[in-house]
Amino acid sequence: MARPINEEKRLERRKRILEEAVVLFAESGYSNTTTAIIAQSVGVTPGTIFQYFPSKEALYYAAVLEPLADIQAKSLACLQQEETPGVLIKNMVAEQFNHIYFYINELRLVQSVLGQRIRFPELTQKVLESIKVMTDAIECVYAKGQLMGEFNKSFSPAMISRAYISFLNGVGLTLAESIIHHPEWENLKGHAFYLFAPIQPKEKLEESE
Structure with a gap:
């Protein structure tokens, strides 16, 4: 059974957030990388991050x-x-x-x-x-x-x-x-x-x- 379109979009957005977080955490470290910076890089609002990850630590x-x-x-x-x-x-x-x-x-x-x-x-x-x-x-x-x-x-x-x-x-x-x-x-x-x-x-x- 094919996934609903909304679910596919959700998974794709989570993947984008995670991929960008990997790059930014690797480049700047945990302390210097905020969820706001990650959100800006992905092109979403900071609050969107927490729809997928409950905290910055969970994202890390x-x-x-x-x-x-x-x-x-x-x-x-x-x-x-x-x-x-x-x-x-x-x-x-x-x-x-x-x-x-x-x-x-x-x-x-x-x-x-x-x-x-x-x-x-x-x-x-x-x-x-x-x-x-x-x-x-x-x-x-x-x-x-x-x-x-x-x-x-x-x-x-x-x-x-x-x-x-x-x-x-x-x-x-x-x-x-x-x-x-x-x-x-x-x-x-x-x-x-x-x-x-x-x-x-x-x-x-x-x-x-």
């Missing part, structure tokens, strides 16, 4: 958590396909590097929250829970890959998954808007996969001897 939570949930869903989908662990991890790396480009402001918000844990304790906890879901999924796929001889067995899956996520966050934080123009962009993807210590054909041959 949504600006952080909703894109993060979208990113997580896409990343987890990469790990749930019918492929070998090595291919799944490689696909996930490619997908998540695309996230850095398409979700620059969203990821900057997440990093901002993690840098202000005392100020946003509840939000920080939700972000960390989301990250744990991702690292747990990576651990399971990586451990299976180790058993199948695709990855070096001397590394801890937990350590590998956390090292990778840290690397991913570091790339996004240091390169930011210049990321697409970075001359080593494609090489960084390759290096990210290299962190998982994939066993090369020569190494597999040596192990079997």
